[in-house]
Amino acid sequence: MMTPLAEGRVQTREEILYQESQIKTRNVVKRAFGVWKRRFPILSRGISVRLIRVPGIIIATAVLHNLAIQQNENVPPEDPDFPVLLEEVMMHSSQQLQQRGTRNLERTLLIEEYFARL
Template sequence: MDVFDAYEDDLEVIEIVEMGIPRQMYTRADHFYGLPELQFFQRFRLTKPTVLHLLTLIEERLAFPTDRNQAVSPINQLLTTLRFFASGGHLSTVADYMGMHISTVSRIIRRVSDAIAKLYHHFIKMPQTLMEQRLIQNGDGGYGVRHYFFTPLLNPHTQEEQLYNEAHIRTRNVIERTFGVCKRRFPVLAYGCRLKKETVLSIIIACAVLHNIARQMGEDEPPLPADINQHELQRLIKDGQISEVNVIDNQRRGSEIRRNFITNFFGNL
């Protein structure tokens, strides 16, 4: 073998090493303009006009200063996040559908969810005045009874106690139906998020904001995505309801006030 041939072979090896592995570039489909209205509504859970309205509210938070390195546009970031909300919580499925790397999808979901969640004060009503803050306490079945927070009786015996629990159940059913509507619109709430806790908290608030925006825009409930099993989703919604928790009741004052309320109100029915 000629010494020059060996030298050229070495140069080829050096050239290959210096070039490295070519960067993988993804082809991204234009889902906003490429899909018909109904298919878009089914896959992204909001209509196109509502998506554009939402984009105007968060676009400044999503825009990159340059288009270098194939920066994902704000509209595609929003659609990626909405597609994740419409899924069973699998990043790989969303990445394949949107034509992105899974790590890019993860960063986008965190970024967009946080941007939408920051709109909560415009779309979610919270106690405003000092009086409302004193009268309204947010909590769930894991809390013990307080003088301002009545929980169901675990073992009702008298007729007024049974009436009280029935009224409690009817009131709670309204909340559970609302949760069901949100979970059908955004199935990821039913399937669960396999992300960091901080991101999950932003996703929950973002879905609540989106639900209220959809109601303000007069949107109907979208049809389920083709990759979501209706019976499985309904089972998850049912199983995901908050069950009654047997909390040790050390709040004597709250118990006494609840007892007086039951006797005075339901005892006269």
């Protein structure tokens, strides 16, 4: 998982480009997961079945979600009884990685080898 650079770490042009791309991509992914979780509230609530069944449920909901998109089904409205929790989990995970000072070699190479050429 590519994480954003820590605050105050963004200094070069390529780091700025990486940070902007990372934020834009993350927002698209968060919206997509949010719609998926609104369509299938079990994904927000938590799946309380035996662990061996969880991957099948996730795959089945993903397939059904993609079929609904292909059939131009309406996006389900937000349900206050089942808030989308993904945002908090992603933010917490990202912050934990940054706080640990994890050096992300792949991220550094991506910035140096791809974003430097833009």
